[in-house]
Amino acid sequence: MSEAHAEDIKKHVRTYIMVFVALLALTVVTVAISTLHLSTFAAVTVALIIAVIKGSLVASYFMHLISEKKLIYAVLVLTVVFFVGLMFLPVGAFSDKITMP
Amino acid sequence: MQIPYTVELRSDTGLFNAKLGVWLFLASEVMLFGALFSSYVLLRVGAEHWPHGWEELNIPLATLNTVVLISSSVTMVMSWASLKLNNFKKYKMYMGLTILCALIFLVVKAFEYGHKFEIGHLPGTSTFLAIYFTLTGLHGLHVIGGIILNGYLWGPGSKMWQSAPDRFTNRVEVAGLYWHFVDLVWIFLFPVLYLL
Numbered sequence: 387m388s389e390a391h392a393e394d395i396k397k398h399v400r401t402y403i404m405v406f407v408a409l410l411a412l413t414v415v416t417v418a419i420s421t422l423h424l425s426t427f428a429a430v431t432v433a434l435i436i437a438v439i440k441g442s443l444v445a446s447y448f449m450h451l452i453s454e455k456k457l458i459y460a461v462l463v464l465t466v467v468f469f470v471g472l473m474f475l476p477v478g479a480f481s482d483k484i485t486m487p
Numbered sequence: 488m489q490i491p492y493t494v495e496l497r498s499d500t501g502l503f504n505a506k507l508g509v510w511l512f513l514a515s516e517v518m519l520f521g522a523l524f525s526s527y528v529l530l531r532v533g534a535e536h537w538p539h540g541w542e543e544l545n546i547p548l549a550t551l552n553t554v555v556l557i558s559s560s561v562t563m564v565m566s567w568a569s570l571k572l573n574n575f576k577k578y579k580m581y582m583g584l585t586i587l588c589a590l591i592f593l594v595v596k597a598f599e600y601g602h603k604f605e606i607g608h609l610p611g612t613s614t615f616l617a618i619y620f621t622l623t624g625l626h627g628l629h630v631i632g633g634i635i636l637n638g639y640l641w642g643p644g645s646k647m648w649q650s651a652p653d654r655f656t657n658r659v660e661v662a663g664l665y666w667h668f669v670d671l672v673w674i675f676l677f678p679v680l681y682l683l
Contacts, residue, residue, distance in 0.1 A: 395571045402568070406561045413553050417546065420682035423539075433678035440674045448564045448667045455501040458510050465514040472521040476529040 405447045412440050494653045509661040513668050520672055527618050538615050540681040549681045552595050559588030560670040563663045570656040582641040589634045629669045636662050
């Protein structure tokens with residue numbers, strides 16, 4: 387294994403440790419905020435923003451998405467489109483007045 | 488017959504085959520959990536009463552489990568980095584720690600489930616508990632799957648390091664993709680079920 391390559395990996399390792407600390411800190415923050423018992427809308431918004439940040443950190447650094455091939459991004463874009471579609475299904479269900487008694 | 492593109496990259500995808508395969512699998516997993524998250528939204532918005540997570544569930548235990556699972560993600564990626572640095576001993580240690588964290592997660596989860604059952608809080612008790620047990624149960628099955636997979640790569644499967652080190656390193660990398668996904672699902676399950 388070449389020297390430059392090993393140096394690269396060591397740099398990665400330092401990043402992993404920083405991401406780890408960030409994930410722990412964000413976990414503490416989200417639990418602390420939940421004890422404030424905010425209104426449902428505010429609580430959901432804050433909790434989801436923190437979860438998205440944590441999820442992005444895991445996907446970007448641990449799953450190496452920050453430097454991945456185009457095809458993987460293409461697969462994920464398609465996945466996100468369908469995922470968003472799934473999340474909007476309940477909206478469709480509730481706007482369907484025919485099923486309301 | 489030899490399996491093609493276990494190490495060398497395919498010229499059209501720029502990837503070794505297992506990586507694309509696992510990402511496609513994870514895409515299907517997103518839809519599986521997505522369908523259940525979507526059901527959760529439908530059930531919650533449609534319910535006349537929905538308990539706050541902290542009234543029903545044990546937040547300190549779940550927070551502990553969050554830390555345990557995040558730690559296991561770090562040790563998983565460190566086990567791969569150790570192989571990249573040609574350090575098999577460290578790989579064994581980090582992979583062992585990953586499996587240990589996964590087992591701790593399951594033990595803590597078992598305590599949580601056990602307590603629920605003791606006080607008669609079963610999946611049929613309320614809609615909240617139904618979706619709670621479905622989501623955490625499915626996630627728990629994924630943790631068990633990860634333990635089996637990582638256990639193989641830690642034990643008998645690690646012989647491949649002698650015969651085909653690059654191929655083995657790639658195996659650990661894609662096993663890591665799966666394991667980080669399991670962590671990722673928990674990162675969303677935890678606030679949705681426990682904190683809201």
